[in-house]
Amino acid sequence: MAPFRRPSAQTIAVVLAMAESPTTWRYGYELCGMLKVQAGSMYPILIRLADRGFLETTWESDAPVGRPPRHLYRLTGPGLALATHLATKARIPVNGPATSRIRWEGV
Amino acid sequence: MNRDGRWGATLAFAGVVGAVFLLLLIASSPPTPEEHLAGYAVTMAVLAVPCALAAGILWRAWWAHAGVHLSERTGDHLSGMDAPARLLATAVATLPAERRDWGVAMTAELAQVPDRRARWRFAAGCARTAVFAPHGHQVAVLTVASLATAAVIVTGLAVGFALPAMRVFAVTFVVLVGAWSTVAAIRFRRLHRPANGPLTTLAGLAGVIACIAVTGYDLGTDASATLGSSYAITLAVVLAGYLWLTLAPPQALTTNKLARWVGLGVALALGVGIVQAARLNEINGEGILSYVLIPGLTVFVASTLVAAIDRSFSGGLQAAMWAVVLTSLLAFAVYMVEALRWYHAHQTSLLDGHSGGGNLHDAVLWILIAVPVTALPLGVIGAALGAMVTKARDAAEPPPNPVAPPQRPETGQVT
Numbered sequence: 001m002a003p004f005r006r007p008s009a010q011t012i013a014v015v016l017a018m019a020e021s022p023t024t025w026r027y028g029y030e031l032c033g034m035l036k037v038q039a040g041s042m043y044p045i046l047i048r049l050a051d052r053g054f055l056e057t058t059w060e061s062d063a064p065v066g067r068p069p070r071h072l073y074r075l076t077g078p079g080l081a082l083a084t085h086l087a088t089k090a091r092i093p094v095n096g097p098a099t100s101r102i103r104w105e106g107v
Numbered sequence: 108m109n110r111d112g113r114w115g116a117t118l119a120f121a122g123v124v125g126a127v128f129l130l131l132l133i134a135s136s137p138p139t140p141e142e143h144l145a146g147y148a149v150t151m152a153v154l155a156v157p158c159a160l161a162a163g164i165l166w167r168a169w170w171a172h173a174g175v176h177l178s179e180r181t182g183d184h185l186s187g188m189d190a191p192a193r194l195l196a197t198a199v200a201t202l203p204a205e206r207r208d209w210g211v212a213m214t215a216e217l218a219q220v221p222d223r224r225a226r227w228r229f230a231a232g233c234a235r236t237a238v239f240a241p242h243g244h245q246v247a248v249l250t251v252a253s254l255a256t257a258a259v260i261v262t263g264l265a266v267g268f269a270l271p272a273m274r275v276f277a278v279t280f281v282v283l284v285g286a287w288s289t290v291a292a293i294r295f296r297r298l299h300r301p302a303n304g305p306l307t308t309l310a311g312l313a314g315v316i317a318c319i320a321v322t323g324y325d326l327g328t329d330a331s332a333t334l335g336s337s338y339a340i341t342l343a344v345v346l347a348g349y350l351w352l353t354l355a356p357p358q359a360l361t362t363n364k365l366a367r368w369v370g371l372g373v374a375l376a377l378g379v380g381i382v383q384a385a386r387l388n389e390i391n392g393e394g395i396l397s398y399v400l401i402p403g404l405t406v407f408v409a410s411t412l413v414a415a416i417d418r419s420f421s422g423g424l425q426a427a428m429w430a431v432v433l434t435s436l437l438a439f440a441v442y443m444v445e446a447l448r449w450y451h452a453h454q455t456s457l458l459d460g461h462s463g464g465g466n467l468h469d470a471v472l473w474i475l476i477a478v479p480v481t482a483l484p485l486g487v488i489g490a491a492l493g494a495m496v497t498k499a500r501d502a503a504e505p506p507p508n509p510v511a512p513p514q515r516p517e518t519g520q521v522t
Contacts, residue, residue: 029216029229039213040232044241047209051241057208067219071212 010037011045012086015054018075019083025058025072046073054079113170120166125159161484164491168420169197191230192217198234200358203294206240213237240294251292255285272326275336279343280319287351301354302361307429310371311353314436315346321443325467329447338471345475349432360429363422366413370429373409377402378437385445385457392453394460402438402478406430407485414493418501423493427486431479439474446470 007015013035018026032042049055056076063069075083129151138147170193195217199210213233220226259281266277301308322342325332334342352360384395406427414423442457446466449457458469 027216028212029219032229038232039216039229040235043209043213043233043236047206047236047241068215070215070219071208 007086008045010035010041011049013037014042014045015049015075015079015083015086018055018073019080019087022075022080022083025060025074027060027070027072031073049079054082113167117163117166117170121159121163124162125155128158129155157484157488158480161487164487168424168491189223189226191223191226195230195233195237198237202237202240206237209240210237244292248289248292252285252289255281255288258285270323270327272332272334273323273339276322276334276339276343279340280347283343283347284350287347291355301356302358303353303356303429304361304364304367307367307371307433308353310374310433311349311436314433314440315350315353317440318342318346318436318443321440321447322467325443325447332467333465334467338468342471342475345435349436352428352432359421360425363413363417363419363425365417366422366425367429369409369413369426370431370433373405373426373430374433374437377405377434378441381438381441382445385442385449388449388457388460392455392460394456394458396459396473399473399477399481402431402434403481403485406434406482407489410486410489411493411496414490415497418494418497420490420494423490424487427483427490431482431486434482435475435478438478439470442470442474443467 014031014037017031017035028039028042028046031037031046032039035042037045046055050057050073053076055073056079058072060069060072132151132154138144192214195214199207199214202210213236217226217230217233220229259278262281263274263278267274322334326334380401381395381398384398388395409430410423410427413426414420417423443466446457446469449455450466455461456465456469458473
């Protein structure tokens with residue numbers, strides 16, 4: 001298991017933004033606009049979250065004719081748990097109990 | 108970009124490449140005091156023309172390829188492709204297979220970004236993601252990087268002890284191969300079998316090993332043999348590059364089996380040709396320098412034929428690439444063997460018949476550098492010519508009639 005690493009502020013923002021409406025499928029450009037994060041930062045975050053099972057992905061099935069289908073994302077069960085943990089952690093002191101920390105593999 | 112703009116960009120790119128090549132030529136071979144300057148300038152300019160022409164052809168091919176690549180993913184038309192879209196398509200093409208979905212995702216998103224400035228920003232960010240795609244296997248990467256570092260240290264110590272003259276080459280080569288292995292570990296999750304076929308892979312590997320072996324043999328057995336630092340680094344860079352092309356070639360170089368076979372055939376024929384030229388040199392002893400022109404012409408013919416047979420520029424280009432890579436490796440090893448034999452018998456250079464050794468320097472300069480520099484541009488031009496001739500021939504032929512004309516009943520069959 002990789003050593004504990006604190007997620008970046010942008011990663012936390014992405015996870016919390018997606019947790020606001022967990023059933024809604026989001027797409028990359030939309031998230032960039034919502035969070036004012038550049039694509040060069042957003043996509044690595046999405047790739048890492050998906051790699052670790054925090055995001056599920058699908059392709060848009062009802063794209064209008066002439067427009068390519070979008071890749072859509074939403075949080076999985078572990079992703080929601082992570083969001084809950086991050087939201088809770090944001091309210092506790094930084095030097096809180098170590099046991100409250102989640103194992104985080106380099107996101 | 109409209110048609111005039113595309114031609115302008117092509118000419119600008121070809122001009123810049125041609126000018127850089129011209130400067131390199133002048134730097135490597137400055138005019139002598141007794142040389143006529145006008146004649147010298149014309150000769151140099153003529154030598155730079157194939158390189159500039161090949162650069163222009165490759166630029167046009169890349170532009171078209173990026174457009175096709177993008178249109179396959181988005182269903183959009185080539186005429187609608189802009190520069191950000193092509194930039195992203197090119198970057199996405201470098202993604203390993205397991206990350207291709209993300210490339211398609213980013214490309215699809217770019218299609219929704221309306222503003223030109225925002226498109227550039229979005230495409231640049233996505234291109235950076237595609238080229239430096241995240242990885243989640245740090246243990247493997249650290250292991251490979253540690254092994255590479257250890258290999259560099261061990262090589263430096265061992266070669267420095269056993270064959271000091273080869274130390275710069277060996278350390279540079281292992282550093283490059285180690286760096287390449289680490290980058291490969293970062294980008295790919297698992298090892299892939301080379302997609303260029305077992306025969307080409309084996310030929311390339313054998314060529315690299317043979318080049319290192321003859322270099323070591325020459326430096327180890329001939330006390331007068333030397334390998335200066337600049338030559339050692341050049342040799343290491345070229346051999347490491349060829350090793351990379353052999354073991355992990357870009358996808359664009361692996362799609363045509365005929366091209367690989369022709370490339371291998373050209374290399375074998377030119378290798379045998381060097382042996383033959385060296386043996387015939389016993390008659391006049393003037394050296395085989397003029398043979399350096401043969402690979403360029405052979406590669407030109409081979410790429411033209413493959414492009415015409417395969418009806419594609421890509422096929423001809425692949426044939427040229429494989430022919431140049433394998434020819435350089437095989438020719439270097441064969442030349443060194445023949446040059447050593449010749450030097451022991453005559454105490455002169457096999458290349459120009461003059462006294463003095465310097466076989467390794469001759470081989471690096473005239474085989475590993477001169478052959479690709481002369482042959483590759485001619486190969487690109489040949490591929491374009493072959494594809495163009497086929498296209499013109501196809502255009503001249505009448506299109507097949509999709510609806511067969513109703514057959515008239517033959518006389519005597521009417522009832």
